[in-house]
Amino acid sequence: xxxxxxxxxxxxxxxxxxxxxxxVVASARADDPETEVIDLVPGELEPGKLAELTSPSLFxxxxxxxxxSAQDLGKDLTAEVLAYAKDPADDVALVAxxxxxxxxxxxxxxxxxxxxxxxSCPKVTKVGERIDFVRNEVRRAGGRISPDGARMLLDAVGxxxxxxxxxxxxxxxxxxxxxxxxxxxxxxxxxxxxxGFTVADKAIxxxxxxALEQLRWALAxxxxxxxxxxxxxxxxxxxxxxxxxxxxARGAALAKELGMPPWKIDRVQRQLRGWSGxxxxxxxxxxxxxxxxVKGGAADAAxxxxxxxxxxVAARQVR
Numbered sequence: 298x299x300x301x302x303x304x305x306x307x308x309x310x311x312x313x314x315x316x317x318x319x320x321v322v323a324s325a326r327a328d329d330p331e332t333e334v335i336d337l338v339p340g341e342l343e344p345g346k347l348a349e350l351t352s353p354s355l356f357x358x359x360x361x362x363x364x365x366s367a368q369d370l371g372k373d374l375t376a377e378v379l380a381y382a383k384d385p386a387d388d389v390a391l392v393a394x395x396x397x398x399x400x401x402x403x404x405x406x407x408x409x410x411x412x413x414x415x416x417s418c419p420k421v422t423k424v425g426e427r428i429d430f431v432r433n434e435v436r437r438a439g440g441r442i443s444p445d446g447a448r449m450l451l452d453a454v455g456x457x458x459x460x461x462x463x464x465x466x467x468x469x470x471x472x473x474x475x476x477x478x479x480x481x482x483x484x485x486x487x488x489x490x491x492x493g494f495t496v497a498d499k500a501i502x503x504x505x506x507x508a509l510e511q512l513r514w515a516l517a518x519x520x521x522x523x524x525x526x527x528x529x530x531x532x533x534x535x536x537x538x539x540x541x542x543x544x545x546a547r548g549a550a551l552a553k554e555l556g557m558p559p560w561k562i563d564r565v566q567r568q569l570r571g572w573s574g575x576x577x578x579x580x581x582x583x584x585x586x587x588x589x590x591v592k593g594g595a596a597d598a599a600x601x602x603x604x605x606x607x608x609x610v611a612a613r614q615v616r
Contacts, residue, residue: 302385302390302391302412302413302414303382303385303390303391303392303393303408303411303412303413303414304317304321304390304391304392304393304413304414304415304416305393305395305405305408305409305413305414305415305416306318306392306393306394306395306415306416306418307395307396307397307405307415307416307417307418307419308396308397308417308418308419308420309396309397309418309419309420310418310419310420310421310458311558311560312458312459312462312558312560313418313421313458314394314418315558315559315560317392317416317418318363318392318394319558321361321390321392322334322361324390325359325361325390328359329358329359329388331358331359332358332359332360332361333358333359333360333361334360334361334363334553335350335360335361335362335363336363336365336552336559337362337363337364337365338364338365338366338369339364339366339367339369339370339371339374342364342370342374344373344374344377345377347362347374347377347378347381348377348381350362350389351381351385351386351389351391352386353386353388358388359388359389359390360388360389360390361389361390361391361392362389362390362391362392363392363394364378364391364392364393364394365394366394366396367393367394367395367401367404368395368396368397368398368400368401368404369400369401370401370404375401375403375404375407378391378393378404378407378408379403379404379407379408379411382407382408382411382413383411393408393413397419421458424451427451427456427461428444428447428448428451430458430461431447431450431451431461431465432444432447434461434462434465434466435447435465435468435469435476437465438465438466438469438470438474439469439474440465440468440469440472440473440474440475440476441474441475441476442465442468442476442477442481443476443477443478445477445478446476446477446478446480446481449478449481449482450464450465450468450481453481453520457494459561460494463494463528463531464524467484467524467527468480468481468484471484471523482519483519483521484519484520484521484524493515493520493524493525493526493527493528493529494528494532495511495515496508496511496512496515496525496528496529496606497525497528497529497531497532497533498532498568499511500529500532500606500609500610501532501533501536501568501580501609501613502568503571503610503613503614504610505606505607505610508606508610509603509606509607512525512602512603512606513599513603516599516602522591522598522599522601522602523591523592525602526584526587526588526591526592526602526605527588529584529587529602529605529606529609530584530585530588532568533577533580533581533584533609534581535557535561535565536565536568536569536572536577536580537577537578537581538555538557538565539555539557539562539565539566539569540569540572540574540577542554542555571613572613573615573616575615575616576612576613576614576615576616577612579608579611579612579615580608580609580612580613583604583605583608583609583612584605584609586605587601587602587604587605
């Protein structure tokens with residue numbers, strides 16, 4: 298395949314790291330849809346394993362090897378990776394994910410010297426960087442947002458990149474793509490830490506009182522009901538997808554199966570504790586009904602949402 302060869306991802310911003318990995322996988326599969334993705338951590342990469350995984354297969358087909366936490370490789374394994382980098386296989390794309398910092402710097406320097414494509418994914422901590430992230434996300438979704446609109450969205454949604462990315466996509470879908478501060482105010486005016494995702498997480502985790510408190514505050518401060526029900530729907534659908542995944546599947550195989558990044562799968566798996574299949578089915582029904590009522594202009598959207606939250610929490614108790 299015309300693979301990406303070797304990609305070095307440096308940083309520990311999870312959303313950006315997973316996207317960078319996803320870009321390599323998508324590029325490889327554009328050439329070969331059957332490309333295999335193999336996710337590895339240092340503990341699984343014993344001496345000689347890399348040579349085995351990168352050797353030509355009798356059955357052909359490309360591979361993407363994702364080596365996570367590469368800063369934790371020992372001296373010998375680092376040497377193996379760097380030796381491979383000098384003469385990489387044509388049908389293998391190697392992705393080394395390094396958290397940054399001084400640990401494992403020899404690997405970073407060696408891969409850079411070997412011509413690896415470097416992708417930086419540092420934590421997005423400064424306000425200016427977050428504003429740039431929001432504006433790029435909106436552009437990625439096909440829209441445009443004013444600087445004032447980006448600042449207001451940050452104030453309303455908070456600093457979690459996953460929630461910001463979801464909010465940007467939703468705003469582009471709901472506004473037609475041109476987003477100013479007035480559009481953000483219509484949908485997201487309110488306390489930064491209160492969003493549809495906050496309400497959904499509380500409900501899915503069975504915290505009825507907290508979920509209702511967050512819901513009422515969000516509504517009182519201007520968060521649009523359609524965004525709250527959308528977050529509820531996303532949360533419950535994620536429970537259904539992860540809960541229905543094949544037993545024993547994990548890591549990259551599970552991420553490929555579900556089309557979800559590993560960090561999100563881990564989060565949903567924690568939330569699934571205490572849920573039954575029947576309970577998830579009932580929650581899906583409750584959220585679908587609320588979605589229909591809210592988007593259909595229900596006379597009392599707040600009541601429809603409160604009822605949906607209560608039904609989701611109750612569904613968690615079904616055995």
